[in-house]
Amino acid sequence: MDELREECPWDKKQTIHTLRQQTLEEVYELTDSITDSNWQAIKEELGDLLLHIVFYSKIGAEQGEFTFDDVIETVCNKLVARHPHIYSNVKVQNDDDVKQNWEKLKLKEGKESVLSGVPQALPALMKALRLQGKAKQVGFEWDHTAQVKEKVNEEIQELYEAVEGGEHEKIEDEMGDVLFALINYARFVNVDPENALERTNKKFIRRFRQMEDMAKENGKAMYDMNLEEMDALWNKAKQQER
Numbered sequence: 001m002d003e004l005r006e007e008c009p010w011d012k013k014q015t016i017h018t019l020r021q022q023t024l025e026e027v028y029e030l031t032d033s034i035t036d037s038n039w040q041a042i043k044e045e046l047g048d049l050l051l052h053i054v055f056y057s058k059i060g061a062e063q064g065e066f067t068f069d070d071v072i073e074t075v076c077n078k079l080v081a082r083h084p085h086i087y088s089n090v091k092v093q094n095d096d097d098v099k100q101n102w103e104k105l106k107l108k109e110g111k112e113s114v115l116s117g118v119p120q121a122l123p124a125l126m127k128a129l130r131l132q133g134k135a136k137q138v139g140f141e142w143d144h145t146a147q148v149k150e151k152v153n154e155e156i157q158e159l160y161e162a163v164e165g166g167e168h169e170k171i172e173d174e175m176g177d178v179l180f181a182l183i184n185y186a187r188f189v190n191v192d193p194e195n196a197l198e199r200t201n202k203k204f205i206r207r208f209r210q211m212e213d214m215a216k217e218n219g220k221a222m223y224d225m226n227l228e229e230m231d232a233l234w235n236k237a238k239q240q241e242r
Contacts, residue, residue, distance in 0.1 A: 001051075001058045016059055023052045035198050081105065103137040114138055125194055128183045145188040148181070155181045210237035 004011040026048045033041035057068035066074075082105050084090035085098065092098050103114055111117065114137060118130045135141065142148050159174040186193040211233040215222050222230065 001054050005058060005062075014055065014059070016056060019052060019055060023049075026052060032198075035195055035202070099133075100137045103134065125179075125183065125197065128180050129187065129193060132184055132187060142184075142188070145185070148185045148188045152178070152181045152185050207234060207237040207241070210240065 001011075006012075026045065030042065030045035030049055033045050053071070054068060057066070057071050060066040060070075061068070080087045082102050083098075084101065084105075085092040090101065092101065106117060114134050115131060118127060118134060122130065142151070155174065155177045159171070159178050162170045162174040165171075183193045186196065211230065212222055214233050214236065215225065220229075225233075
């Protein structure tokens with residue numbers, strides 16, 4: 001990185017702001033590899049992400065703000081401070097106790113709210129999951145999965161009623177409540193909703209492309225087919241997967 005910052009025209013011009021979007025893309029590429037359990041790709045994407053960490057640290061050092069060693073030292077100190085059950089005399093029974101202690105320590109460090117640690121820039125689905133997880137640490141949580149299921153059904157019914165009413169803003173509000181409740185339900189049944197949705201996205205892409213291929217084999221184009229014909233291809237694609 002030292003050499004690149006001195007000798008490469010592109011690397012010389014980069015700032016923390018120009019790297020930001022690329023870093024987001026690298027993180028998404030890593031999560032995509034994780035979803036596919038592609039270990040070779042995970043290794044490569046971790047390397048790309050590490051490059052960005054080194055890059056930001058280099059720029060930080062140039063600005064006199066921090067070094068790569070400072071980054072490592074900071075996270076090490078944080079891990080020690082937030083694991084008193086390992087590095088001090090605090091007792092815990094399970095991972096929920098660990099999470100609760102973590103949130104209490106963050107508040108002691110100056111956080112204004114239990115929800116303060118949730119980045120505003122997170123995509124909505126991921127943010128909802130994080131907000132629910134944070135709220136859980138102070139006891140704002142349902143006791144049983146059945147209660148969450150009942151809440152999902154309640155929100156869906158309210159959505160249907162809003163749709164019948166025809167007021168767009170109300171429909172949008174109720175749709176958000178349904179999605180939030182479903183994410184909560186996913187938590188209770190130990191499913192990562194982001195990963196589950198991405199798996200469905202990949203499945204849809206895979207099956208739709210199969211439909212396109214089958215249509216071509218029959219000498220047709222998708223836009224020339226009616227819904228019944230396309231539905232038949234969709235069912236055939238599903239059967240082939242099974």
